[in-house]
Each structure stands twice: as structure tokens, then as C-alpha cells.
Amino acid sequence: MVDKVTAVPTAKPAMASKPARLLAIKGMNDILPPESARWEWLESKVRLLMQRYAYRNIRTPILEHTALFVRGIGEVTDIVEKEMYSFEDRPDKNGDHDHLSLRPENTASVVRAVTEHNLLYDGGKRLYYMGPMFRRERPQRGRFRQFHQIGAEALGFSGPDVDAELILLAVSLWKDLGLNDWRLEINSLGQPDERARHREHLVGHFERHADVLDDDAKRRLHSNPLRILDSKNPAMKAVVESAPRLIDFLGEQSLAHLDGVKAILDANGIAWTLNPRLVRGLDYYNLTVFEFVTDRLGAQGTICAGGRYDYLIGQSGGKPAPAVGWALGIERVLDLVSEQGTTPPLPVPDAYAVIPDASSLPLAFRTLQGLRAAGVNVQMHASTAEGMGSMKSQFKRADASGAKFALIFGADEMAAGSVAVKPLRADTGAAVQPQTLRSLDDVASWSASLKD
Ligand code: ATP
């Protein structure tokens, strides 16, 4: 009889050959221990930091209507043109399909959620998120198809003070992570009328140099010429560098906003450079935009990027409200952490339970549970098909676990109401400290001695 589940069309059920191994999708990585400990280290630093700045956590679905991203991010962007994982959902009972996409970024979803739940009814909100994003790009160092972002968004605030707060928040994070090999680039994209005037000059400039434009640039010349400034094509470097600068078209108010940001950065000793070519890859930005860049990661050197998006909430159907935010790429930030030689501490248990005989397990468990309830991290030696294993093999595991102490649940000691505690590492005085006997039941009297 062939089991329904295993009856895949390509399988020959009669043959005993091994089924083909299924592997993860290219560009989508498993994050395994001990590497995952570095992620947890970063995430816990971020949570504490967000509390210090009073940013609150928001979690939105990974799947949204495709229209949300097309409208929010802009039709003529790399993401929407070629990077989204989109599909038609199964038809409902009327035969209608939903067009859905895995989120390529999280700002559009945050704006949708804020609008849908009217979060700004009693004033501005400061929010942060962490999670996976999906873009169908060519996988390489610092560029994956499932990657992870941490983002901070301040919605409902219009002043340069919040732009500066967000930048300082990112700088605090670099400090907490021990990163100093980065630089901050800022620019202003002004307001729509200023961009319209600049755009005329920009299109004129590129039309005069049409011979050096690549296909992408030609396509964008009339739909989104600002994005041509973002081109990474070396053949277009000169024509991009000689293009009219948006900053020269900014009026007094836009310049004052930028000055407001700079003044706060300067007063706090944050070095910045003005990069008039900084335009960002998404359509929704205005006024302040910024990137944190490093030279240590090769071609993918932008670790964090953001800016103001005062029109997105209104354009998404909400009551118009200003907003500003940034997103960082966790993989790139962790790569920089490694490049800079920082090694986050690996988690190790305080104690390893050595259990010579399986018949001791029920009683030993009571002590282990008591220790865990008291906040001690305990790894238990688990049985296998061969039983508990020799003392020698158990001690080998205990050493490999990195635990500071072994708890030895020997039958004789247990009969006397005790467990033996043996220091394992030199820094806990293993050489000088003798093995001690501790009460099986009165865990409270000695649990603290296992912790640092
Ligand atoms: P890039 O110019 O590197 O393609 P981007 O402008 O597309 O970046 P954003 O949409 O601003 O990037 O995303 C913010 C951050 O997320 C980036 O600065 C980067 O650190 C990270 N990031 C973006 N795309 C990827 C990816 N495919 N893989 C890993 N990290 C990414």
C-alpha cells in the first residue's frame, strides 16, 4: 500500500533508493546555533535601546496585498519592477483572486496598519519592528532573497528634531554593538514643487547626454529621472556627477529643515557629510534622507538607510500626516560586527547534569527543575538508545557544553539526600575548589553559587 503523502508523481515506490534531499531556497538562509546567538545578542540590544528612546514594537503580516507595495514603494522602482515575490491566491467562492506579495520592506505595511487602526488619533507614534523581508535579487555577500531588517518609524511628527532623534538612535545602536567604522551621509530631497523644477533641469541634462545612458536610465528618464542618480553603473559616473543638484533648487523652508537636523547632529558630535546624489531607492521620500555606510563590507556597504516620507500616509488613503524612519539590514550589521572583531558572548549553561543511572532521573529532575526556577541555566545529559552512557562520555559532553559546574547525580549521594557539585573550569577555581555535596531538596540554599 502506498501512503498518500509519500505518493509524489516522480517517486518509484517499489525502489528502496533514498529520496532526494530537499534544500533551502537559494538566497534564503537557515540561521543556526551558534550563529543564531549573535542574532539574539543584537535583537536584545535593540529591544533595550528602543525602550530607552520610547519606541514601541509593531508586528505586521509578512504577506500583504500587492497593491500596497506598488502604491507605497512606487511602480518605477527596482523592488516593484523586478524584486517582489508575488502570486495569485486561490480563488474564493466567486472565483476572485487576491494578488498577494511577500513584503519587500516594512514601511508600507506600518503605514497601512497605522491608518487602518487610526493609531495617530491621539498624536504621533514611535514604532519599531524586526523581521524578514523578501526581494528577488542576485544573492551575494550582503544581499539575500530573504533578509532581515530592523526598522524605526516616527509617525505624526513634522520637525527636524525627530529626524535627528532617529539618526541618534541608530548611532546609539552602533555604539552598543561596538561599531565605529561607519560614516553618515545626509541629503534633502526637498518638497514636490522643488523636485518638479529640479526634474526639468535633470531631464534636460540627461537628454543632452543620452548617448551614455544605460537601458535602465533611458527607461527612467521620463518616469523617474531622480533614480538615475542612484545608478551604480561606472560608465554613467561622470554624467551623474555633473547633473544639476537637487539641493540647489531647495527653498528656504526645506533648507531650514535640513539645518535643523544638522544643528542637532553637530551639537552631539555626530560627523556627517552632505551627499547631494543620495536619493534612496524608494519613491516615497521627501526632505531629509540619510544612509549609514561602511567600506568594510565590499559592494554592499549601506548598513542602514532612511528618511522622511510626509506624503505616504495621505497617498495610502489615510489622513495626511508626516513621518520619518529608517531600516537596517541585520545581516550586513552582523557582518560588520564580525569585521570589526567584536565577538558577542556565546550562551553556555551554568551547570551540566551528569546522571550515571537512568533510575535516578525522576528524582534528579526535581532538583533540576528547582534550579531552573531559581534562574540557573542547566543542561541535562539526555539518554539515547544505548541508555545514559558512561561517566567518561557524560563528562566529555559536560566539558564541551562550556558549563562551569557538573552536577553529579550518583546513586550513593542521592540516597543520602545529596548531589555532588564539581567545578569544571579553571576560572571557577576547578584546580583548587574541591567537589562539594549539596542538598537535593533545599536548592534555594546553594543555587546562587552556580551563577556568576
Ligand atoms: P541596496 O542599495 O543595497 O540595494 P536598498 O536601497 O535596496 O539597498 P533599503 O530598501 O533602503 O535598501 O533597505 C534598507 C537596508 O536593508 C539596506 O541598507 C541594507 O542594509 C538592507 N538590505 C536591503 N536589501 C537587502 C538584501 N537583498 N539583502 C540583505 N540586506 C538588504
Ligand code: MG
Ligand atoms: Mg536594493
